[in-house]
Amino acid sequence: MTDRQEIFAKVAEQIAPFNKKGIALAEGTTFAGDLEWDSLTVMDFVAAIEDEFDIIITMNMQAEIETVGQLVDAVEKLRG
Amino acid sequence: MGDLFSKFDPLIAERQALLDTGVRDPFAIVMDEVKSPTLAVIKGKETILLGTYNYMGMTFDPDVVAAGKRALDEFGSGTTGSRVLNGTYQGHKACEDALRDYYDMDHAIVFSTGYQANLGMISTIAGKGDYVILDADSHASIYDGCFLGDAEIVRFRHNSVEDLDKRLGRLPAEPHKLVVLEGVYSMLGDIAPLPEMVAVAKKHGAMVLVDEAHGMGFFGPNGRGVYEEQGVEKDVDFVVGTFSKSVGTVGGFCVSNHPKFEVLRLVCRPYVFTASLPPSVVATAATSIRKLMHAGEKRAHLWKNSRRLHAGLRELGFTLGTETAQSAIISVLLPDQEITVRMWQALLELGLYVNMARPPATPAGMFLLRCSLCAEHTDEQVGDILGMFEAAGRAVGCIG
Numbered sequence: 001m002t003d004r005q006e007i008f009a010k011v012a013e014q015i016a017p018f019n020k021k022g023i024a025l026a027e028g029t030t031f032a033g034d035l036e037w038d039s040l041t042v043m044d045f046v047a048a049i050e051d052e053f054d055i056i057i058t059m060n061m062q063a064e065i066e067t068v069g070q071l072v073d074a075v076e077k078l079r080g
Numbered sequence: 081m082g083d084l085f086s087k088f089d090p091l092i093a094e095r096q097a098l099l100d101t102g103v104r105d106p107f108a109i110v111m112d113e114v115k116s117p118t119l120a121v122i123k124g125k126e127t128i129l130l131g132t133y134n135y136m137g138m139t140f141d142p143d144v145v146a147a148g149k150r151a152l153d154e155f156g157s158g159t160t161g162s163r164v165l166n167g168t169y170q171g172h173k174a175c176e177d178a179l180r181d182y183y184d185m186d187h188a189i190v191f192s193t194g195y196q197a198n199l200g201m202i203s204t205i206a207g208k209g210d211y212v213i214l215d216a217d218s219h220a221s222i223y224d225g226c227f228l229g230d231a232e233i234v235r236f237r238h239n240s241v242e243d244l245d246k247r248l249g250r251l252p253a254e255p256h257k258l259v260v261l262e263g264v265y266s267m268l269g270d271i272a273p274l275p276e277m278v279a280v281a282k283k284h285g286a287m288v289l290v291d292e293a294h295g296m297g298f299f300g301p302n303g304r305g306v307y308e309e310q311g312v313e314k315d316v317d318f319v320v321g322t323f324s325k326s327v328g329t330v331g332g333f334c335v336s337n338h339p340k341f342e343v344l345r346l347v348c349r350p351y352v353f354t355a356s357l358p359p360s361v362v363a364t365a366a367t368s369i370r371k372l373m374h375a376g377e378k379r380a381h382l383w384k385n386s387r388r389l390h391a392g393l394r395e396l397g398f399t400l401g402t403e404t405a406q407s408a409i410i411s412v413l414l415p416d417q418e419i420t421v422r423m424w425q426a427l428l429e430l431g432l433y434v435n436m437a438r439p440p441a442t443p444a445g446m447f448l449l450r451c452s453l454c455a456e457h458t459d460e461q462v463g464d465i466l467g468m469f470e471a472a473g474r475a476v477g478c479i480g
């Protein structure tokens with residue numbers, strides 16, 4: 001697995017408990033549209049991702065992230 | 081042509097569905113007469129007010145009202161100008177003097193509302209490259225202050241010292257940081273563990289701003305707020321407050337000992353680019369603030385009322401936002417929107433006004449009836465309030 005694939009797998013693992021409808025995950029899956037997450041779910045999920053990767057995703061960055069792929073990119077960058 | 085308003089369609093439909101069930105609109109109450117801080121007439125019915133944040137009951141204080149009338153006569157109805165141009169009168173200075181005395185701080189700056197005070201302070205002192213770290217349950221004005229500015233925004237879990245510590249620990253060391261806290265959180269009426277939170281903020285080199293909107297007047301030996309009661313005055317850099325609650329008028333402020341504080345008058349846009357408060361308002365505020373310095377008896381009565389209402393509602397079987405009465409806000413938690421509105425309406429018909437609160441204003445999607453007590457509620461009124469909660473709760477079926 002490449003670094004990116006590894007991150008994708010870990011992100012998918014964190015999405016699972018919040019993925020109530022069992023939506024299949026792809027790069028383009030959106031959090032608000034496809035997964036239908038409200039702001040409270042987003043907050044819990046972001047905290048889980050931050051803990052998993054030991055990073056901070058600021059609210060400014062969160063506003064730019066709509067899809068799973070974009071989140072994976074952001075995590076890859078933040079982990080440095 | 082596209083209609084920019086189409087994004088509101090779901091909300092309009094949800095509201096209409098609620099109103100179609102025959103309930104009164106909880107967000108469209110009109111007070112036809114206001115008789116005292118605790119009594120109004122709504123649709124011809126005399127109604128006890130239990131949702132006004134008029135904690136110290138200063139709105140009808142004779143000295144306060146007289147000061148306002150005098151200022152109206154002597155200085156006119158408005159300033160028609162910004163604080164930095166023609167809008168600073170002797171009364172605005174007197175009001176800032178009263179705040180400096182009340183808080184025993186070197187600097188005080190008065191804004192036109194508390195909302196603008198948070199907007200102005202946060203957006204101005206935290207700039208590009210800085211970090212603002214805020215509680216997830218922060219008031220809208222704190223969030224909006226973050227969005228107005230250029231800083232990086234980080235949230236931590238409500239009142240979690242551990243989460244705040246963890247988040248601050250992950251941030252780069254060099255950038256300047258501002259931690260924003262509230263003394264009392266106004267949805268559930270819970271207070272912050274300020275000594276622990278402030279210690280964590282200082283450990284990571286952050287400055288601390290505390291919003292004491294719901295703490296001024298009755299927390300701490302001098303009524304300065306939760307930060308005074310909990311003994312962290314030395315480590316709080318900025319205190320934000322409002323005149324729209326305990327002070328009993330309208331306006332906002334920030335007090336601080338920061339040596340460069342006065343520069344804000346030049347660079348803070350929500351201070352500069354809006355008209356100043358009318359002379360009558362700053363006169364009532366200054367008079368009220370000075371009277372609040374010596375309001376020991378009122379404070380004691382407010383706490384007594386709050387504890388009695390909390391204990392009484394609990395005994396009736398209601399679920400409340402806090403284990404004990406931590407502030408003068410007592411929140412009743414209800415299961416869904418329909419029961420909440422029916423309960424709210426049943427209380428109103430009995431002659432009691434409380435605030436209804438619903439998502440997104442509430443944390444964790446809660447539906448609440450929020451009660452805020454006043455030092456002017458009599459013992460008899462508190463008894464009546466409990467009686468009305470009992471009758472309404474039984475009628476709606478939310479208590480046994």
Ligand SMILES: Cc1ncc(COP(=O)(O)O)c(C=O)c1O
Pocket residue numbers: 193194195196198219221262266291293294322323324330331332
């Ligand atoms: C915590 C908090 N901060 C600020 C404000 C804003 O105060 P104002 O009503 O003066 O705009 C409020 C009240 O609405 C509040 O609850």
